[in-house]
Amino acid sequence: MPGRLCITLLFLLITGLFFYSSLGHSRQPDQKSLTIAIGLENYDFKPLFAQFTKKTGIGVKVVEFENNSLKSELLLRASNNALPDGIIVPADYMGLTALDLSEVPDDWLSTHLIDQVRQNIKANGTTLGVPIVFGNQLMLYYNRALVSEPAHSWQQLRTQQQKLGVNISWNYYEMYWYRAFLGTFGTSLIIDGNANLDTPAMVNGLRWYKSLKDEAWLDVECDYDCTVNQFLSGEVAYTINGSWMFQRFSEHFGDKLGVAQLPSLRGEPMRSYFSSHVMAFPDNALSGSKSAELRTLSEFLQSLPVQSNLWSSINALPVDKRALDMLKIQGIRQVEALISTLEHAQPMPNEAQMAFVWEAMLKGLTRHLAGVLDEHQAAHFMQHIVEKSISYEQEKKPGQ
Template sequence: MRKTFLWLLLWLSPLAYGQAQAQTTISLWNAHNPSSYLDDVLALFHQQNNNDVIKNNFLSEKLREEVLNQASTNSLPDVLYVPADFVGINQTLSASLVPDEWLSEQLDQRILASGQVDGLQYGIPLFQGNHLVLYYNKSLVTNPIASFEALSSQASDQLLSHAFPITWHYREMYWFVSFLGAFGGWPLEDDKVTLDTPAMVQALNYYRGLKDKGLVDPNCNHDCGVQRFIDGQSPYMINGDWTYQTLRDALGDKLGVALLPQAEAKPLVSMFSSYVLVFPDPDQDKLPALREFAKFMQGERAQQIVYQNGRLIPANLDALAGIEQLRDDNDLVIEKQMTLSRAMPNDKLMTIAWIAMQRGFNRFMDHGYTAEQTATMMQSLADAQINRAGLR
């Protein structure tokens, strides 16, 4: 699939930065939820620029596969707002290179790199983080756990009265990878998919053991877990910084944030990344509006809204400095956990690794595969796809 370069389109269109169009409608697919903060930013953009952004939310758990399916039929929107690892499949998405003049000088360079592949900029990051933390309900928990072993042995009658003392999106691989990291594994090492490893076997067995002990409900997805935690049905929840504002609104001062618990004295290793704006094969007539939109979303006012209404750490350093006095103890724990997290790879192989892990894990949970069989299957699935795609 051909690759489109924005700078080439700009060169071919002498009117691109000339006379402004009366109004342009931009289609945007959003994969970050909850996203009320994004609605607020888009409304302000419309007020200031007289352009409309029509947002559609991607709520599917099979996000990557669905986007790839849409890409194969040339049915992608003007803008994708997706996890940063999507830039690794820039060719499949016909993602355009982002011109330097579209980028704000105030962006944190470390976070800016999350939108790059081989030093080329395919995505514009809007915030930093996207990592997991441990949330706890202060009305149910006095001292938050530091390990899953402590959770198993905690003697609080009030805690043990709950059917599942902790909740998270058990079947989603973004959570599972934190356990893989604890046992010394990682989906990609040295530009290779590494799934058939002793660390994977250890992580799978430990992970299923938590389910077998009745600590976590394997059939409770993201939204189910959030609701159980808010309702006080589970005193603890592992979830991302993206849910912080929702939980804060619901629980107020009862909300606590702690570092991720350890597994067999090994710290969980969450991934961190950013969410980025990606421009698939842009319409030449929309370039002026897309440039306005890109610059606006990186601006200090929009970034402040991202923090104030979404509680997400801005990528704009000026905006970050401006919220210093607004951060509380929970905010500081979230930021500390990010420093202990590991960057999600942007390599195109990461998408293959995600899909292989998910399919193998489903066999592990539902079809009686051993951990060893599962690790072997995951690697085989990944290798087969790598060969088909000609990536070796």
């Protein structure tokens, strides 16, 4: 009898433990995995996603695209109803209305955002992204093994070319680069919500940019990947590229990597755009079934521990003022140089019209470079194209 009693009690104990174990497991909420799209040439966020999954149990599948095809891929997916749960992109992507981005509630945003960042996360007056890193500006990288002191002006750079045989490269036909040259002459591309391309500044910018091609300052047919490889191989001593390339260049060159402000022209600084990289939510994802997981990821990426480690993990500047202040007082030479390149940078407009502005500028510039239009005609042509494109977009009806 005692033996049967022990066996019975043991059976009840085991089944009870199984029941409570099953009950406890059933009470755990089902964790949904997230799909996030990013650009390959931008910051490497995958280690941060791995930390997030380890901490929360929420998986993150990363979909990577080449930078020059990221926008078109997202728009294609939008037309096929196949958008990811989130995208990490430069802030100007928020102007792509076809992505149907969710408005981000104010209480999703950190209360410690840098003022410049807070002003750069709205498109047409609406907050459509959660900022993660800050910068995205173009700057002058140089190889210290080839150049001991960087050129501070285009006149100095020409002298170095002639005396030392050093060369420079940049993505000549990419409008984000051209805009930095245009910025030397002032005037915004958008004023009061209207495209502003047919200006004396554009005429001067076109004239100067064409002269750089005509005077053989660089191989203008060398595209983005080509310019990166030229710099990495030592074929050129200088390259103009973005803050997103700092990590890769730093890993390759070590202490031989130099960073400087873009060269001035007759005392006037070049003015690159700057922006934040934001996480945005296409296809109105915040109204969907994964809203809670997306908020958890947003809070994680904005948290002080993550923001404080952005420089050491991906060589990016944080959007959290506390983290940036802590970074500044560490006296890291490369950080100081990177921050200094923001001195003359200007915030990039996030209005939807910018997509048409970039396209119109490229069409006008290529016709000017080919000799089809002079600089005055090209500026007028740009304005005509952008106004026509915007008008057509506004006239389109839903579903057309």
